[in-house]
Amino acid sequence: MSEPPLKPVLQKPPGYKDPSSPSSVSKPAYRPQPRKPPLPPSFQPKKRKSSCCRFCCCCFCIFFLVLLLLLIICGTIFYLWFDPKLPGFHVQSFKISSFDVHEKSDGTYLDAATVTRLEVKNPNAKITYYYGHTDVDISVGESKDETDLGTTTVPEFTLGRQKSTSLKVETKASNKLVIDGVGSRLLSRYQSKTLPVNVEAKTKVGWGLAGLKIGMLGVNMKCDGISMKQLERGDMPKCVINMLKW
Numbered sequence: 001m002s003e004p005p006l007k008p009v010l011q012k013p014p015g016y017k018d019p020s021s022p023s024s025v026s027k028p029a030y031r032p033q034p035r036k037p038p039l040p041p042s043f044q045p046k047k048r049k050s051s052c053c054r055f056c057c058c059c060f061c062i063f064f065l066v067l068l069l070l071l072i073i074c075g076t077i078f079y080l081w082f083d084p085k086l087p088g089f090h091v092q093s094f095k096i097s098s099f100d101v102h103e104k105s106d107g108t109y110l111d112a113a114t115v116t117r118l119e120v121k122n123p124n125a126k127i128t129y130y131y132g133h134t135d136v137d138i139s140v141g142e143s144k145d146e147t148d149l150g151t152t153t154v155p156e157f158t159l160g161r162q163k164s165t166s167l168k169v170e171t172k173a174s175n176k177l178v179i180d181g182v183g184s185r186l187l188s189r190y191q192s193k194t195l196p197v198n199v200e201a202k203t204k205v206g207w208g209l210a211g212l213k214i215g216m217l218g219v220n221m222k223c224d225g226i227s228m229k230q231l232e233r234g235d236m237p238k239c240v241i242n243m244l245k246w
Contacts, residue, residue, distance in 0.1 A: 082209065087129055087159070088121035089221045089239040092166060094197050094231050099190050101183040108183040110176045112149050114138050116169040116199060119236065122159040128208030129159040132216055136169045139198045141189075142225060145182050146198065149173045193232070199223040199239070219243055 078084075093116070100111045116138060122129050134154040141147050150171030159165060178186075189195040200222045206215020223239040230237065 082124070082126045084127055084207075085123045086241055086243075087205065087219075088119075088123060089201070089223070089241060090119040090121075090236040091197075091199055091223050091226055091231065091239065092117040092119040092236055094199075094226070094228065096190065096228075099187065101178075101187045103183070108178050108180050110147065110173055110178050110183055110186070112140075112173045112176075114149055114171050116171070118167040118169060118199070118201065119164060120159060120167060121164040122162060125161055126209070128161055130156075130206035130208060130213060130215060131159065132156050132204035132206075134167070134201055134203035136167075136171075136199065136201045138169065138171045139200075140195050141182070141186055142196045142198075145185055147173075147176070147178055147182065147186060149176075190228075193228045195228055196224075197226045197228065197231070199226070201239075217243060 095115045097113045097115060098111060102109045102111070116136070118136070120131075133156055135151055136154060137151045138149045139146050140149060150173050152169045152171055154167050154169065157165065186195065200220070203219050203221075204216035205219050206213055206217070208214075220242040221239045222242070223237055226237050
């Protein structure tokens with residue numbers, strides 16, 4: 001008996017791989033990571049500029065601290081060497097040469113003339129004071145009864161080291177209209193010598209240090225509620241001084 005004819009073997013095309021073969025299992029293909037798009041020049045970091053800013057800030061802070069330290073040292077030396085003290089203001093005397101109240105059909109009127117003496121002292125041994133024009137205002141009474149009796153301007157003057165001077169201030173109120181009832185109360189307190197006296201002065205003060213003139217600085221001096229009996233006893237009430245207040 002004859003054998004069956006053999007089937008011809010088919011030739012595999014070039015590059016063919018058997019899918020059943022383990023060696024034919026292919027590895028996943030490598031995919032490169034996507035590249036970031038380049039930033040525009042305005043968004044790119046500028047390392048050189050930021051470092052320069054930090055350097056400038058550090059230099060400014062160091063300069064400020066050194067300057068502050070120098071100011072503190074200079075202020076301490078100035079205070080210890082010159083020992084500055086505020087000027088002293090006192091009401092030396094106060095006199096009312098005339099005080100009349102007239103009640104008329106159209107109101108109450110006041111006529112008054114006063115003479116006030118202010119003592120100004122310079123307690124410093126190394127500082128000279130220069131005073132500008134001084135406006136002195138005189139009033140009597142308190143609270144709602146306070147009535148202005150006039151203002152006088154004292155010429156500028158110089159006060160040497162550890163010196164004092166007396167300023168004469170004259171004021172006059174002529175035919176001054178006052179509220180009904182206030183005039184009679186002021187006259188009653190004037191006759192009983194319990195009338196409160198108020199003195200306020202505004203001026204500018206400069207300093208003389210080692211031949212140099214420094215200033216001027218606004219000064220407000222105020223003496224409130226001084227009684228005439230207190231002044232007649234020889235008391236010299238000290239006034240309150242406010243610097244840098246005008």
